[in-house]
Amino acid sequence: MSSTAADFALNSLQYGDASQLFNDPSLQWPSPCDLAATQLDGSHYEMPHQAYACELDVGMSHPMHSQGFRYELAPAAGYCLQPASVNAQGSCPRSFSDFSFGGHIGSMTDAYPPSAYQLRPQNADQEELYSLLVGEQATHMSNAYENPSGSQMRPDRESAMPRRHWRPLTEEPDSSSGMLLDTPVPDDGTKSEDDIEETPMDKEEPYAQLLNRCLREAPGHTMILRDIYHWFAKYTDKSHNKGTKGWQNSIRHNLSMNAAFQKVDSATGPETKKGTSWRLTEDAIRNGVKSTTRYRSKIPNKRGGRSQHPAPQRQASGAKGGQAARKAAKFRRAVRLREANGAQVTDPYTMPPTSAPPPTIPEAQPPSDTEISYGSNFGYPYFVPGTSSLSPSDPQIQLRARYTPSSATEWSFPATPEHCNLVDLVNSKRPFNGSPFCYNSFESGDEPMTPASFADYSVDHGPGTPFEAVESIETDVLQ
DNA sequence: AGAGATAAACATT
DNA sequence: AATGTTTATCTCT
Numbered sequence: 001m002s003s004t005a006a007d008f009a010l011n012s013l014q015y016g017d018a019s020q021l022f023n024d025p026s027l028q029w030p031s032p033c034d035l036a037a038t039q040l041d042g043s044h045y046e047m048p049h050q051a052y053a054c055e056l057d058v059g060m061s062h063p064m065h066s067q068g069f070r071y072e073l074a075p076a077a078g079y080c081l082q083p084a085s086v087n088a089q090g091s092c093p094r095s096f097s098d099f100s101f102g103g104h105i106g107s108m109t110d111a112y113p114p115s116a117y118q119l120r121p122q123n124a125d126q127e128e129l130y131s132l133l134v135g136e137q138a139t140h141m142s143n144a145y146e147n148p149s150g151s152q153m154r155p156d157r158e159s160a161m162p163r164r165h166w167r168p169l170t171e172e173p174d175s176s177s178g179m180l181l182d183t184p185v186p187d188d189g190t191k192s193e194d195d196i197e198e199t200p201m202d203k204e205e206p207y208a209q210l211l212n213r214c215l216r217e218a219p220g221h222t223m224i225l226r227d228i229y230h231w232f233a234k235y236t237d238k239s240h241n242k243g244t245k246g247w248q249n250s251i252r253h254n255l256s257m258n259a260a261f262q263k264v265d266s267a268t269g270p271e272t273k274k275g276t277s278w279r280l281t282e283d284a285i286r287n288g289v290k291s292t293t294r295y296r297s298k299i300p301n302k303r304g305g306r307s308q309h310p311a312p313q314r315q316a317s318g319a320k321g322g323q324a325a326r327k328a329a330k331f332r333r334a335v336r337l338r339e340a341n342g343a344q345v346t347d348p349y350t351m352p353p354t355s356a357p358p359p360t361i362p363e364a365q366p367p368s369d370t371e372i373s374y375g376s377n378f379g380y381p382y383f384v385p386g387t388s389s390l391s392p393s394d395p396q397i398q399l400r401a402r403y404t405p406s407s408a409t410e411w412s413f414p415a416t417p418e419h420c421n422l423v424d425l426v427n428s429k430r431p432f433n434g435s436p437f438c439y440n441s442f443e444s445g446d447e448p449m450t451p452a453s454f455a456d457y458s459v460d461h462g463p464g465t466p467f468e469a470v471e472s473i474e475t476d477v478l479q
Numbered sequence: 480a481g482a483g484a485t486a487a488a489c490a491t492t
Numbered sequence: 493a494a495t496g497t498t499t500a501t502c503t504c505t
Contacts, residue, residue, distance in 0.1 A: 206482080206483060206484085207483080207484080208483090225494085225495065225496090226494095244485095244486095246484085246485055246486070247484095247485090249485075249486075249487085250483095250484065250485065250486095252495065252496060252497085253484090253485085253486095253496095253497085253498085255495095255496080256495090256496055256497050256498080257497080257498080263496085275492090275494085275495080276492090276495080276496090291481080291482060291483080292482085292483075293481065293482050293483065294481085294482085296481090296482095296498095296499090297498085297499080
């Protein structure tokens with residue numbers, strides 16, 4: 001694979017303050033050859049910013065300078081590439097021209113000139129972290145990977161370091177010009193967890209969406225359940241203030257019921273004992289995750305005879321769901337109020353980025369007009385206007401589109417550096433369905449169905465008759 | 480009616 | 493016991 005174009009891109013990068021990160025041998029950044037898988041053609045190029053994003057996660061090991069750090073190529077809310085030409089007061093950090101493409105990190109790919117990039121922390125916490133790291137030379141960074149058993153990887157919630165709350169990039173203080181989300185964001189350390197709990201539905205996305213992001217950040221978009229639990233415990237509030245395991249139940253419920261997630265057949269790879277993995281489907285990668293409830297059967301239970309416990313004996317479930325719904329309602333009411341007052345409001349997971357596309361670019365449509373699709377690659381075409389010679393017929397695009405990570409099933413979270421395959425990251429960040437440049441092999445009818453919807457449902461499930469099962473399937477498909 | 484959360488029953492690994 | 497699948501039930505929009 002030729003690396004000349006990639007070399008060009010790499011050599012043109014302005015690493016800026018990140019130079020030590022890139023030079024650190026323990027940080028095995030992708031080689032230029034790997035980069036060749038990205039789209040390059042001399043005059044312009046396309047590079048997913050996530051490819052070089054690096055998260056320094058001190059939560060996994062504390063104190064940070066003794067145990068070593070963990071880093072991820074796919075960051076949750078860590079570092080991202082930003083145009084070097086834009087300073088902190090810059091009006092448009094994620095574009096290099098006068099316009100902004102906007103978008104969520106992890107959701108879309110931007111095209112900027114190579115020289116426009118600089119790696120820098122996204123917020124004060126990380127700024128501090130970063131200086132500490134650079135000062136320490138970060139010589140032990142790879143240690144955390146030596147033991148993938150999971151025990152050492154449990155985030156230390158009692159760490160002295162402030163817990164980082166997830167915030168979509170579009171809300172970062174320096175990420176836009178006055179288009180900040182003015183919804184309260186509990187990230188300044190002045191709020192306690194209890195306060196956060198009081199805040200109405202602070203960005204706490206639905207399970208399906210959280211799972212989407214969780215898997216999206218994972219190498220090969222694949223994780224085992226236990227690591228998904230860890231991720232939720234670390235990055236979400238779902239597990240807070242609950243002694244129960246209900247949130248894990250909910251995770252499993254969503255994984256199982258939402259067709260965006262599929263089980264990966266294990267037994268392919270050396271570490272099979274770790275259990276089966278869950279992976280984002282190709283469709284979900286392109287179009288985002290849809291509501292889990294949409295896969296819910298509309299047909300009343302016909303299987304019958306399932307339980308010896310009649311309904312009245314059953315404890316009323318879902319009551320707490322009502323609480324959550326009430327919170328959400330409060331939040332939405334607040335949003336509406338804000339909108340009524342003229343403020344620009346972004347719902348981080350149900351709305352496209354606030355940045356409007358430049359008028360010269362044909363408008364892209366969200367994946368679906370009638371269905372909720374969160375976390376999808378909402379956005380806009382992201383090639384530099386006027387310079388793009390790329391098209392869906394471009395062989396390199398098709399090459400990328402055809403690429404499927406063969407070793408994905410071997411990965412788990414967090415990945416070791418060796419497992420961080422940039423090609424896969426690139427693959428995962430290709431244009432979404434709505435882009436005019438998108439490689440789109442999926443028609444809407446190809447949407448994956450929940451396992452119960454497959455024709456072999458009746459073969460090995462349940463006491464009901466096959467006919468009954470099939471009947472409900474067809475209804476599901478058609479509805 | 481649909482979304483989302485949650486509980487729970489039941490099945491499988 | 494942990495995981496996976498499915499249904500039920502609740503609140504809210």
